[in-house]
Amino acid sequence: MTRRPSQARERGIPDATVARLPLYLRALNGLAERGIATVSSEDLAVAAGVNSAKLRKDLSHLGSYGTRGVGYDVQYLIYQISRELGLTQDWAVAIVGLGNLGRALANYGGFVSRGFRVAALFDADASVVGEHLVGMAVDHIDDLEAVIGGRGVSIVVIATPASAAQQVADRVIAAGITSILNFAPVVLTVPDGVDVRKVDLSTELQILAFHEQRKADRETGSPMMAEAMDA
Amino acid sequence: MTRRPSQARERGIPDATVARLPLYLRALNGLAERGIATVSSEDLAVAAGVNSAKLRKDLSHLGSYGTRGVGYDVQYLIYQISRELGLTQDWAVAIVGLGNLGRALANYGGFVSRGFRVAALFDADASVVGEHLVGMAVDHIDDLEAVIGGRGVSIVVIATPASAAQQVADRVIAAGITSILNFAPVVLTVPDGVDVRKVDLSTELQILAFHEQRKADRETGSPMMAEAMDA
DNA sequence: CGCACTTTGTGCATGGCTTCACAAAGGTAC
DNA sequence: GTACCTTTGTGAAGCCATGCACAAAGTGCG
Numbered sequence A, B: 001m002t003r004r005p006s007q008a009r010e011r012g013i014p015d016a017t018v019a020r021l022p023l024y025l026r027a028l029n030g031l032a033e034r035g036i037a038t039v040s041s042e043d044l045a046v047a048a049g050v051n052s053a054k055l056r057k058d059l060s061h062l063g064s065y066g067t068r069g070v071g072y073d074v075q076y077l078i079y080q081i082s083r084e085l086g087l088t089q090d091w092a093v094a095i096v097g098l099g100n101l102g103r104a105l106a107n108y109g110g111f112v113s114r115g116f117r118v119a120a121l122f123d124a125d126a127s128v129v130g131e132h133l134v135g136m137a138v139d140h141i142d143d144l145e146a147v148i149g150g151r152g153v154s155i156v157v158i159a160t161p162a163s164a165a166q167q168v169a170d171r172v173i174a175a176g177i178t179s180i181l182n183f184a185p186v187v188l189t190v191p192d193g194v195d196v197r198k199v200d201l202s203t204e205l206q207i208l209a210f211h212e213q214r215k216a217d218r219e220t221g222s223p224m225m226a227e228a229m230d231a
Numbered sequence C: 001c002g003c004a005c006t007t008t009g010t011g012c013a014t015g016g017c018t019t020c021a022c023a024a025a026g027g028t029a030c
Numbered sequence D: 001g002t003a004c005c006t007t008t009g010t011g012a013a014g015c016c017a018t019g020c021a022c023a024a025a026g027t028g029c030g
Helices: A007-011 A015-033 A041-048 A052-060 A074-085 A100-107 A109-113 A141-150 A162-174 A201-221 A223-230 B007-011 B015-033 B041-048 B052-060 B074-085 B100-107 B109-113 B141-150 B162-174 B201-221 B223-230
Strands: A071-073 A091-096 A116-123 A153-158 A179-182 A195-198 B071-073 B091-096 B116-123 B153-158 B179-182 B195-198
Touching (some): A109 A116, A116 A141, A141 A162, A201 B074, A201 B109, A201 B179, B015 B052, B071 B074, B116 B141, B141 B153, B141 B162
16 A cells, blocks of 8 residues: 555666665664664765665665765664565565574574564474474474465475475475575476575585685786786 | 686686586586486576576686587586586685584585585584584684694685674684685675675575565555556 | 588677766755 | 755666577588
């Protein structure tokens, strides 16, 4: 009802901008904790580790929430970004797969802190089912449909072994879920309209290794050449 | 020694391509396990979930390793990508911070599988130091410099609370580390020449929430309008 | 040996993101 | 009330990545 302040705005937030909004939100919360009421795009950009022009353009996609000559009201901007990201409501999250990673995620405080609530836990291993974690019993994967329906789960985190991930994804999608955060190292195949985000630990390490190797080559390879390359 | 087959190639791999190479590598390993010897760009692209033209362009940055009319030799391509990513050597990784997440990472098999070896574990908590995980004693953070130097660590994973992360980063950088994988929800400030990659669980959830909210708005808000927008 | 078929590697056009630079807008001091 | 100062919001330019479409190159069959 209260939505659609401007149609262009509604459809027009670039993905790159959306991906940075959580970053700004975190920086703003840091400022708020330190009792800062107002912040310029320049200062906020530094806190978030981005270019200030980019920050302003990103924020301009949400609306015109700054005051020229002054900056942005920290609390107000926190509210606006939270609203845009959908964090003013809270989201029930289910975690599937309670190995090391799944348990770490279940215990991770950062989830709860901003509008996310772990509402269900699933595993296929009978010796894990029934166990209590973060004040909640682990359900068997067979009850997935009933439990996520009953508890209003709308986001599912997959932390199973790679071999089970696609199967789990198929089931949660059949149960109506359209947002998945996948920690399993596989490419999930999903129908249109389902959003999957992937977090892949070893991919990140491999990218670091690439750059590390390049740095090492520079030094041991030929210092002269590295110098020549700077020119 | 055996490096620099072509100077342009050496400097010229776009970041976007580097970020996808691990993906291709994983897809190729899957094919290799199923005994497949040769693959076309089309099939590999499907397995990796990307466009085949993009895949070919990515691979062309490494060199000309395909055979027209046939495709790519799976084993050979695995080797070439591994070499380019620096996975033919193995990398000693240290994990700092052994809370839930740090322990999960230490136990995570995916690290070891591809050229990465957990070589040191650190924590600041005296009750954790000395504990054995994955066949290794946890060292105190005070010994960081000596231990990482002694064990040839070149990549550090930070899994500490947010409040400690910058301090840890400063110390490992002072000790000569130039590659950091950061799980703490803070923007690390580092000097030039140091690579930081960030993995942020709650950021990913927030991005999903944004899209989920948008989908929900579409349905409940005004189905007519959604139709109109498609035009 | 030549022809038809397959698949790579890439020139080119398109689109999106980033960055610069500045006009517009608001605040403040006198 | 005016003049000056600060900072936002954005037009415009440049850059990088994506995807199409095709020529070049290799295979295999007759």
